[in-house]
Amino acid sequence: xxxxxxxxxxxxxxxILTDVRTYRLPIAGVVSILHRVSGLLMFLLLPFVxxxxxxxxxxxxxxxxxxxxxxAGIGFVPGWFIKLVTLGLIxxxxxxxxxxxxxxxxxxxxxxxxxxxxxxxVFTFAASLTLTVLxxxxxxxxx
Amino acid sequence: xxxxGSKRIVVGAHYGLRDWLAQRVTALLMAxxxxxxxxxxxxxxxLGYDRWAAIFSQQWMKVITFTLIISLAYHAWIGVRDxxxxxxxxxxxxxxxxVFALVWLVGCAGWAVQVLWRL
Numbered sequence: 001x002x003x004x005x006x007x008x009x010x011x012x013x014x015x016i017l018t019d020v021r022t023y024r025l026p027i028a029g030v031v032s033i034l035h036r037v038s039g040l041l042m043f044l045l046l047p048f049v050x051x052x053x054x055x056x057x058x059x060x061x062x063x064x065x066x067x068x069x070x071x072a073g074i075g076f077v078p079g080w081f082i083k084l085v086t087l088g089l090i091x092x093x094x095x096x097x098x099x100x101x102x103x104x105x106x107x108x109x110x111x112x113x114x115x116x117x118x119x120x121x122v123f124t125f126a127a128s129l130t131l132t133v134l135x136x137x138x139x140x141x142x143x
Numbered sequence: 144x145x146x147x148g149s150k151r152i153v154v155g156a157h158y159g160l161r162d163w164l165a166q167r168v169t170a171l172l173m174a175x176x177x178x179x180x181x182x183x184x185x186x187x188x189x190l191g192y193d194r195w196a197a198i199f200s201q202q203w204m205k206v207i208t209f210t211l212i213i214s215l216a217y218h219a220w221i222g223v224r225d226x227x228x229x230x231x232x233x234x235x236x237x238x239x240x241x242v243f244a245l246v247w248l249v250g251c252a253g254w255a256v257q258v259l260w261r262l
Contacts, residue, residue, distance in 0.1 A: 036222075036226060039219070039222045039223075039226075040222075040223065040226060042219075043219050043222070043223050043244075043247070043248075046219070046247065046248070046251045047247075047250075047251055047254075049251075050251050050254045050255045050258070053255055053258055054254070054255075054258045056192075056195060057195065057196055057199055057258055057259075057262055058258065058261075058262075060192045063191075063192040063195070063196075097174065097177070100170050100174070101174065103167075104167060104170065104171065107167065
């Protein structure tokens with residue numbers, strides 16, 4: 001090794017206050033951390049999901065409450081906020097689902113090259129974000 | 144994996160591999176459930192209360208939805224526990240969060256099962 005070799009920064013025990021801004025996370029890393037974020041988001045919103053399951057199924061009257069919550073809101077929560085939270089759930093589910101299938105695919109076929117990590121991460125974002133926009137537009141009544 | 148005798152494995156609890164596998168098996172079950180539900184939702188006809196409730200009142204659908212609820216709780220338990228173990232170092236706070244996650248998941252699962260089986 002020559003002395004002219006440029007010293008690259010070495011990261012150990014990344015500090016959230018000093019290193020995270022300058023650390024260039026590869027796109028596969030972004031998919032990975034968002035896999036975690038989306039999982040935690042869905043975990044925290046689980047009571048809301050079960051509430052939707054409950055009100056939409058229990059009776060025709062509760063079904064009315066369910067659909068009305070997205071229009072007129074429910075209690076002190078406005079309808080647009082319910083839609084926004086649902087949009088968050090839609091994104092979380094899609095990202096978690098596709099990133100999860102990516103993991104299963106890697107496990108099953110031993111596709112662990114840097115190139116595959118990169119291209120499948122791009123695919124994960126392209127597919128999850130496109131579907132989120134499409135379903136979100138439907139949710140907000142744009143078509 | 145032997146836990147006794149002369150060939151017992153003396154290192155680690157090996158729950159890492161079991162959890163890793165369980166998370167993937169439950170993920171696969173939930174992905175399949177998603178497809179089965181999607182097919183029924185996308186069948187022609189307006190999706191009002193009657194058709195929506197009819198989907199879940201079929202006995203086989205109740206059985207696989209029950210499996211989904213259990214899979215989801217188990218899957219989320221492993222995932223959320225991993226998050227606490229990675230980011231929360233103080234033992235007392237971590238224990239409190241583990242307990243919170245368990246109560247949260249078991250509570251939601253119980254509620255979902257109740258909705259399902261009174262249909």
